Amino acid sequence: MRSIGETARDSGLGVSALRFYDRAGVLVPAWVDPVSGYRWYAPAQLEEARLLARLRRAGMPLADIRLVLASWSGADTDLVRKLLTAHLRRLEQGLSAARGEFSALRALLDHRENVMTSSLRTATLRLTVAAPELAAALDTVRFAASTDPELPMLGGVLFDIEGENLHAVATDRYRMAVARAGVTGHEGDRVQVIVPTPLADAMRALLHGEEPVRFSLDGDRVTLEAGDGQAAGRCLDHDFPDYRRLLPRAGDRRALVEVADFRRALQTGPVRSDETGTHDLSVLRVEDDGTVTVCADGDAGDQGRVVVNREYLMDALAAAGRDRLVLELTAPTAPIAIRRPDDEGGFSVLMPVRLQD
Structure with missing residues (x-):
């Protein structure tokens, strides 16, 4: 046996x-x-x-x-x-239908690209932002930036500027991080610019003081000036996904965790392997009393359980920079939100991993 x-x-x-x-x-x-x-x-x-x-x-x-x-x-x-x-025939028919739909979608995309005028080439703005706030925002989202060459529009940090707020956003499809910094000097329409990851890192290296720094956009060129230092370069000429549509609703299960204890539980607790055997997965469950446990397994019908990439979760905990964080879960197939209890504007979202049936 x-x-x-x-x-x-x-x-x-x-x-x-x-x-x-x-x-x-x-x-x-x-x-x-x-x-x-x-x-x-x-x-x-x-x-x-x-x-x-x-x-x-x-x-x-x-x-x-x-x-x-x-x-x-x-x-x-x-x-x-x-x-x-019969199954092979279904697969072939499905592939043929999918090709037809993708062909139609490409035609729609071509039409949109032809009729839309890129605002990146004409936008101009000058604003100031507190160095500590911008540094904290970049630290919060940097880990989630994509390195996939097939998705160049995700290979940077989105600066979404509207009113007195600058939201920094990064995503690699499996995780997303959003952080906010206050700005002054911008009174126009909402402006979005994707700062390439190397340039974002160069900007972060300048943010050591307490004085406000100057951020400017001239067409497709972005510049950050901090004291005598400057980081400048071209922004990415792509459209970033509408991240606001990806934000999770408030979770039905909300738990306040001590980050140090939770990290130890993840490091020493049971793990599973994904289908490829390349990533460790952690199974989380929010108990009725609001505590979070790392469990070995769980019933597929357990609505309080969610499976996440352990490395991605550890990265999100480290990037949040807080001793306590709030975890929000809605369902095993819904994203898990990791929020700062003192700052609802800074949080991360992790896509759950579906266990093999």
Whole structure:
């Protein structure tokens, strides 16, 4: 007999997936310990588990997988071939339909780009901002900037200037950070500019004093002057996503955590691996009393549980720069918000990780 851990390791399914398929009646273990509930699998079931893993990676529906496994070892494999052929046809039709939709979307994008006039080439502004506030804002969001060359519009920090507020924003799709700094001297319309990451780092290096610094935009060129120092360069000629639409609503479960204790719990607590085996995942659960626990697993229906990339969460905790932070959760599939209790304008958002079924 093979343990559930051995079967998971050798099949590529994962322990939680094997538990799910047991509950679904797709791959039932040969024996379950009546005392501990531990699952054991017969050696012959390893082939079925590997087959199941392949079918799931190919996106086959669970109902069809159940029929494939039921027919796999039989003498008549005609049903298996028909199911595989039917699923491949669905995939090809779906790909064809997706190509058609993407072609239409590209045409819409081309039209928008042709009719819209970029404000980056004409905008001009001069404003001042307190050096400590801008430094804190850049420190808060820098970790979330993207390094993906396929998404150049995310390879910097967005400066969103409106009224007396400058919001610094960075995202790599999996996490987003937003911070605010007060500005003076701007009375015009809302202006957005994407400062490339290297330039943002050069600006941050100048922000050591207490005196206000001067930020200016001339067309596509941004400049920060601090004392005798200056950092200048071209902004990114791209449109940043509307981050306001990505902001999470207030979480149903809200917990105040001591950052030092929480970091230790993450570092020493149980972790899972993602499907690629390259990232450690932490399973968090907000208890009814408002405390947060790092648990080994959780029921897929547990609305208080969320799975996050542990490294990303640790980065967010460090960037927030507070001894206490507020964690807000709404659902296992909804983003988790990490807020400063004394500053609602500074927070991070982490996308949850979906565990393999």
